[in-house]
Every structure is written in structure tokens, then in C-alpha cells.
Amino acid sequence: MAQGKNTYQFEDLLEKHQLKKTGARLRVLSMMYAKNTATSQPDLESVMHDIDRVTLYRILNVFEEKGIIHKVFDLNGTANYAVCSSGCHEHHHHDEHLHFNCTACKGVFCLNELSLPAINLPTGFQPTGFTLYASGLCPKCSGASPKSSPKERT
């Protein structure tokens, strides 16, 4: 996972995608790279009160278009965004990994290390992408610490 980025690296990232280096974008990048779960727009709003909802909305959209992040829906049908691993390019995402929805803390985890097995569809279906979802309890909410920290989504 591309963790531990600093501000300069985020600026490079924006520059690479021909996006202007604005404070809002850098803060969004910083927050999304810092956590290991996907982030919804309400998540971002609750932290960055000073940035307009629409700005966040457009930042997330342009990041997705550029292949910086990818979108995944949680159990409520709300869009969550997570940093893309290598292999994502503009308009061409490779997020064919497992998305784990924790039913307790509502966190959405992207488990990149799991690759999907080959799937055979009935005749006529022409798939362009697959996504595997699992729901249940994440490590934090299961076993050891039953006290979930509803810090992620709500």
C-alpha cells in the first residue's frame, strides 16, 4: 500500500495528472492516503467543514476520472472512495479486488491482495469488470476488541 506520502509527493501526484495544486485537493489526498478504509463524502465533510460539499464532490469525481481513487458502494448504497493501487489509469480502473464491508463500524476495506478467480458468464453477457463484496466483521470489530470504534462511516 502506498502509505506514508508527504505533501511534496501529493503535489507531484496532482501535477502528474495536470491538476492544480490546491489546498483542498492536498488535504483530501492526505486524508485518503492516511487511512486503510474507503472514505465517503460525508466522512470528508465531517472533518473538513470549511470546504464546500460541492467542491468535495467535484474533487472526488476528478480524482476518480484521473485514476487516483476508485469508487465502491457500501452496504447503504453510499459511494465510498479509496486510493487506487498500481494499475489504475484514466478511465480504466483495476479495482477487481475484494471489498469488505464491516457491519459494525461500517468501514469499507479494500483487500488488494486477493485476486478474483476466473468467472464464466452465461452466453451473451459481456462483462467489463468485476467486484467482489463481502460483509461481516472487520478485525477490529471481531474477536479481540469488541468495542468498535465507529470512526469510519456512519
Added chain:
Amino acid sequence: MAQGKNTYQFEDLLEKHQLKKTGARLRVLSMMYAKNTATSQPDLESVMHDIDRVTLYRILNVFEEKGIIHKVFDLNGTANYAVCSSGCHEHHHHDEHLHFNCTACKGVFCLNELSLPAINLPTGFQPTGFTLYASGLCPKCSGASPKSSPKERT
């Protein structure tokens, strides 16, 4: 196949789940059993103008609770509902099959015949259910012969 149900069978179904046999519920059941794709609430609203949105909302919820239908989100994060196959009970759904989202007609197909292979999760994750999504073109929209309609249903 569980197709071709008549009104009496729908009444039996409602009775089995201790639900009163109302006109609205019978019409919803009839419509959902008649089509081979999942149905969103807006779909139902557009057809049954005389039934209140909230009534439809509650009918869908109680059907899902009882294990009559199951919920699946489409590409827009909108809830779609499909009739459950055998194996669904109250608060215990078995919809671990593939959901195909057509990007053209927006149809959501439940491909029951595809069973998921075993998935190994990282330590700590305790999954209770899996769902596999695919997006692309359905047989009708891809130009393939629309003759053989694969039996979808949950």
C-alpha cells in the same frame, strides 16, 4: 422454475409469512415474479402510480425481512430487489450469486447458476456473506441473440 405463479400462490406466500393479503402486496409480488431482472422502487412507482411511495417502501422492506426478496445495489447505488430463490429465510439471505449490472439498459440480473469459489480472507476478517458484481452489457444490449434468456432469479 418458479415462474408462472398465480394469485393464489402469492396469497399463500403472504399467508406463510403472516402478512395480510392486500392488493398492493399482491401486485408487487406479481410484478417482481414476472420479470427476470431486479426491480428498484422507482421502477415500481412508475407502474403503480396509485400506490403511495411510502407503502411501496415498506412493502419492499417487509418482504426483505421475511426473506421473500433480497436487496442489491445497482451502479448508481440505488437499491434493487429480486425474488429470492430457495434457501432464503427470515433475516438470513443466501444471495451469494453473481449480480450483473448492464451499463446500457441499467438492468440488474441475478445469475443463480454461478456459485462463488471459496475465498480466503486475511486473518481477523469474519465474513457473513459474499456478493459478486459484474458490469458490462447484457445479452440484449450486446446484440447477442435475445432468444435464450438465462433464468435469473435469486
Added chain:
DNA sequence: TTCGTAAATGCAATCATGTTGCATTAGTAT
């Protein structure tokens, strides 16, 4: 068959998320 009761419905209202248009601000190349 009527009646009583709980369930089901309709209506109004509200919340949450997503989305567009437009005027203003700010990043950046020159």
C-alpha cells in the same frame, strides 16, 4: 354478519446524497 383490533396504508414532512449553473476566486504560465 357485525365488530374490534392490530396491521397496513396514505399523506406530509424531513433527511441524506447526488448534481447543475453561475459568479467569484485563485493557481500558474507568460
Added chain:
DNA sequence: ATACTAATGCAACATGATTGCATTTACGAA
């Protein structure tokens, strides 16, 4: 420093999800 365009903020709207409450209806009991 200037100018041009991208980015932002604000207002407004769209859609789907959700709750509270008054009214109606299904259905078992009298």
C-alpha cells in the same frame, strides 16, 4: 504583474430513503 483558465463557493434542485401520525382495511372473534 498580468491574464487566462481551472477551481471554488453558493444557491438551488433532484432523487431516494425514512419517520410520525391519522385513517383505512384485513381478518379473527363475537
